[in-house]
Amino acid sequence: MVDLMNRIETISRDFSCLCVPQKDILLYSGCRNCEDPRLHSLCAECMEELSDSANLKAVYAEINVNFEGNTADFGFYKAESRSLKTFLADCNKAYVFAATIGIGADRLINKYSTLSPAKAVVIDGCATAAIECWCDHLCREVFRVPEQERFSPGYGDLPLDMQPRILSYLDAGLNIGLSMTESMLLTPTKSVTAIVKKRTDS
Amino acid sequence: MNIKETLGKSFIFFDGAMGTELQKRGLRTGELPERLNLTNPEAITEIHCSYLQAGSDVISTNTFGANPLKFSSDELEQVISAAIDCAQKAIKDTGGKKRYIALDIGPLGKILKPFGDLPFEDAVEAFAKVVRIGAKGADLILIETMNDSYETKAAVLAAKENSNLPIFVTNVYDEKEKLMTGADALSMIALLEGLDVDAIGMNCSLGPKKMNEILRTFAEYSSTPLMISPNAGLPHTENDKVVYDVSPEEYAQEMVKSAGIGACIIGGCCGTTPEYIKAAVSALDGKNPKEITRKNHCLVSSYTHTVEFADTPVIIGERINPTGKKKVKDALREEDYAFILREGLYQQQAGAQILDVNCGLPEIDEARVMKKVIEDLQGVCDAPLQIDTSDPVALEYALRTYNGKPMINSVNGKKESMEAVFPLAKKYGGVIVALTLDENGIPETPEQRVEIANKIIKTAESYGIDRKNIVVDTLTMAISADENAGRVTLEAIKAISDMGIKTTLGVSNISFGLPHRDYVNSAFFSLALKAGLSSAIMNPHSERMINTCRKDFGGYGTSPASKDKEELAQFAGNIINEVMNMEDVEQLVPAHTGSLTLKDAVISGLSEESSSLAKSLLAENDPLEVVNAHIIPALDVVGTGFEQGKVYLPQLLMSAEAAKAAFSQVKEVLSKASDSADKGEKIIVATVKGDIHDIGKNIVKILLENYGYKVIDLGKDVPEEEILCAVQKTGATLVALSALMTTTVPSMERTIKLLREKCPQTKVTVGGAVLSKEYADMIGADYYSKDAMGAVRVAAEHFKTIKGE
Incomplete structure (x- = not known):
């Protein structure tokens, strides 16, 4: 359901728009500088399987932020966080977004946890690299900010309980199938919620 | 008259969007819109009336998000009863022909197990509460905007088990013609016809054109009346106002096409207003729905696809x-x-x-x-x-x-x-x-x-x-x-x-x-x-x-x-x-393993080779000799390499899998020799309640198994009582717990506390991304391991101590 009072936009993209760096996959699979050709081919194999089952979706809205001391008021949530304040640097406009690569990734990880723990670790690494890459893509192409310049609940002193508020504000359950467990884990697990500064010239 | 009697005989028009109308009146604040049934019932009744005047035969109660996960049981009862009152009042005020009230049920906003934490039966019970309150004032139940097949099934079961009302179900498909959790239209047709609901179809997310493409699949396979409630196309902003790109006239023309394909129940979703419904009603005036024929497809389905017997x-x-x-x-x-x-x-x-x-x-x-x-x-x-x-x-x-x-x-x-x-x-x-x-x-x-x-x-x-x-x-x-x-x-x-x-x-x-x-x-x-x-x-x-x-x-x-x-x-x-008369053509396939040794094969993580090399070694050697002289030394090489940072986790696991393949050959021989299936020291592994990650736990499991321990795997999201129960049942002296998130560490602590209380002799080792030695001490664990090899060392130490005592 698209709720336009808050001008909430939903995006979905083909997995092929992402170019997930192999070094990231290796990193998230627990290998830093690895020359083992078996691992490289395993990475490629896992990435191909992931690309068939992933489903890139995101939902975002532009919001006004008002500051009062260390509190940033987003309208739907007041965050008392010094690190967020530093991150936003008194910028009054921001984007709030939620992104996921879909439940297919969780299914794949589950499947290989049963069949091959080695492959499960690498698929998990691929999926983590892919969600990061999807967020980078959104920053670059949609929000027009440098990659990785985003701030998530749980970073620094920004409370994790901002996460459910973002999900409900963006109607993430209906818009992109993203929700949370009682213990605040995002489901599907390869998902991110975050805040991005809106550049004044964009 | 029951609405079932008119199904398929004449067109049935539902209403359009509720949210869009609330926004128009400046009433949607982002907070739960169902509260308006109590705080501003006049507005809700007015919206219903506007749809009835436009020609809707059925109005849906303002209960889309009314469920026990969002409301306390008292408030839920009030919100739903008030919603029914609003709908009944609107029908009374409008007068005229027979109209119907649909008890509207939307998704719960949670992902069901195993990918989320909501158990299937809890979902059924949540929907059942809504049905028990709302069914008495409604003529039918509309289960809509469902983007997961399992949750759809939960809602249908709740409706069937708590009322005799007709059930209409519409799901949300995306551009790829699938639900958010992967089911295609055909598998939803199979599932819903199996559950014997009265009308099926789709709503939301897509505009009428794209929806009509999917509708063709429905028309080809379904013998059930079809319902379609598209959005008014795609939204965009014009002068700070939200505009949808399909006009009421275009929408009505597409609905005529939908009727031609086979839809007999027409409604609208986001962006549609009384004008849209009115346009559709008048475009289809005097026309009759296409006859619904019985289809003969024999279909079974999973949560993603169907298999047809053809x-x-x-x-x-x-x-x-x-x-x-x-x-x-x-x-x-x-x-x-x-x-x-x-x-x-x-x-x-x-x-x-x-x-x-x-x-x-x-x-x-x-x-x-x-x-x-x-x-x-x-x-x-x-x-x-x-x-x-x-x-x-x-x-x-x-x-x-x-x-x-x-x-x-x-x-x-x-x-x-x-x-x-x-x-x-x-x-x-x-x-x-x-x-x-x-x-x-x-x-x-x-x-x-x-x-x-x-x-x-x-x-x-x-x-x-x-x-x-x-x-x-x-x-x-x-x-x-x-x-x-x-x-x-x-x-x-x-x-x-x-x-x-x-x-x-x-x-x-x-x-x-x-x-x-x-x-x-x-x-x-x-x-x-x-x-x-x-x-x-x-x-x-x-x-x-x-x-x-x-x-x-x-x-x-x-x-x-x-x-x-x-x-x-x-x-x-x-x-x-x-x-x-057949000759014995089956021949033993020669093993093409060259000069590779079993130890090398395990170190290199070659499962098939490890299996066949183990097999040939076992033909001439004692099984224990094969394990102690070949497999275990290989594991030690890789394990030490891992601890020194020379071998990476996936490589360690490839070796573990290769060792497992070799072990299974050993087990074959051993189980032929004696019935010693229950040998080995027992260790219980589990990811604690609230945590649905289990990769780490699975890694620990395979390594422990490699080293000969008998691992009892309780899975993920395991309640503390279940872990206690397993300890009591199996007599295991070591429990390995995993948690990935800070939010689930308290559940680890509770598990340890319970074990201390009921089975004080049991030792607990913990691990997982967020844990540290200090954290482990704080929650009262006996051991902490920073990685999977650490868990193997802990197990060795633990059983050595026990034997020493």
Whole structure:
């Protein structure tokens, strides 16, 4: 359901728009500088399987932020966080977004946890690299900010309980199938919620 | 008048968006809009009235998000009752023709287990609460905007079990024509027709044009009235106002097309207003809906796709069945579900399209184990399942839990069997395997078998089960005992497929007591396929059988070349002769492993080579020697390398898998020598409650197993009581707990506390991304391991201490 009072936009993209760096996959699979050709081919194999089952979706809205001391008021949530304040640097406009690569990734990880723990670790690494890459893509192409310049609940002193508020504000359950467990884990697990500064010239 | 009476006879118009109208009035604040039923009922009634005046026959209550996950039970009762009052008042105020109230039910906003934390039965109960409050004032139940097949099923069951109202269901499809959790339109048709709802279709997300494309699939396969409620196209902003790109006129024109394709229930979703409904009503004025015809597709489904019994034979994997399979028996007895899951996945990889699941062992609680196997299987494998049980309780557990439209194996011509199976099949849906036997046993002639099939089909129809959902198994008897056995089966298959009924067969029974069973089976299979057989329950690992299936349908095309009765009889008669004359062609495949040693193979993570090298070593060496001189040293090399940062985690695991393959050869030899299955020191592993990550736990598990420990894996999201219970049951002295998130560490702490209280002698080791030695001490753990090798060291230390004492 698209709720336009808050001008909430939903995006979905083909997995092929992402170019997930192999070094990231290796990193998230627990290998830093690895020359083992078996691992490289395993990475490629896992990435191909992931690309068939992933489903890139995101939902975002532009919001006004008002500051009062260390509190940033987003309208739907007041965050008392010094690190967020530093991150936003008194910028009054921001984007709030939620992104996921879909439940297919969780299914794949589950499947290989049963069949091959080695492959499960690498698929998990691929999926983590892919969600990061999807967020980078959104920053670059949609929000027009440098990659990785985003701030998530749980970073620094920004409370994790901002996460459910973002999900409900963006109607993430209906818009992109993203929700949370009682213990605040995002489901599907390869998902991110975050805040991005809106550049004044964009 | 019940709305069911008008279904399909004249168009039924629903209302358009509620949210859009609330926004127009400046009433939607982002907070729960259902509260407006209490705080501003006039506005809600006014919106209903505007739709009634536009020509809507049905208005949906403002209860989309009204559920016990969002409201306290008192407030929920008030919100829903007020919503019904608003709708009733609007109908009274508007007057005129007969109108209906739909109790509107939307998704709960949570992902169901195993990918989220909401148990299926909790979802059913949440919906049931809504139905119990709202049903008394409504004429029908509208379950809408559902983007998950499992949650849809939960809502439908709640509606069926708590009211007698007609049920309409619409799902949300995306551009790829799938639900958010992967189901395509065809699998939703199969699921929902199986659940016997009154109307099906789609709403939200897409505009009318794209929706009409998907509607064609519905029209081709569904025999149920179709409903369509598109958005008014895509939204964009113009001068700070939100505008949709499909106008009321364009929308109405598309709805005329929808009606032409087969929709008879028309509504609107986001962006549609009374003008849209009015335009559609007037565009379709004087027209009648397309006639709804009965479709004859025999469909089973999973949560992603369907398998149709049509021209190409369907392969049903038979391996998840304890009968005659010691390993499956052991796995079920010990609740080693991972073994069962692997068996399922291997069969799917080998070409099985549907998996038979049989958990029938006298010494286990079949219903409970069956439910668990179904839950776990559908967490890892997307093949549709065939529920194979003679226990009605186990059957109901499985049917309820299954996320899709399953196969049911089986019913037979006995009165008792039909009375047990048909009511369940009617309620939950399924394609039923009908065995042609009855109180008098298995008849000897094809005619008598056909007669029983007819009796079963007729009885099914008297329960309201369509004959297309019956697949007849004409039963195979051993040809070694009766040379007519093959002929009778084949003739019965031919007669039944000529009736337009689908068939199945457990092919391998034919060769019982004969040598070269694979040859006999595939020869008979080939004949059965020519006789018209639509599916086989078989071992998909038999290459010969799979090839027979593929060759026959490549070579002979989709319509069997000849079904002549005499020809069949002759073929059948020749089978035994052919087989008896066959040379022993099976040869041992030489192992191409060159000079590679087992130790090297394990270190390099080569599973197949490790397995064959272990096999050849075991031919000449003592099993313990193979383990201690070859496998364990290899593991030590890799393990130490890992601890020194020279070997990475995936490499460590590849070696672990290779070692496991070698160990399984060792186990074969050991289990032949003695019945020492229960050896090894026991360790319980689990991911604690609230945490649904289990990769880390699985890594620890395989390494511990490699080092010879007997690991009892309780899975993920495990409540503390369950862990305690397992400790008490197994007498394990070490429990390994994993948690990935800071939010689930408290649950780890509670588990430790409970174990301290009830089983003070049990030691606990913890691990996981967020833990540290300090954290582990703080929550009272005995040991902490920073990685999987650490857990192996902890286990070694622990059992050494115990022995020392």
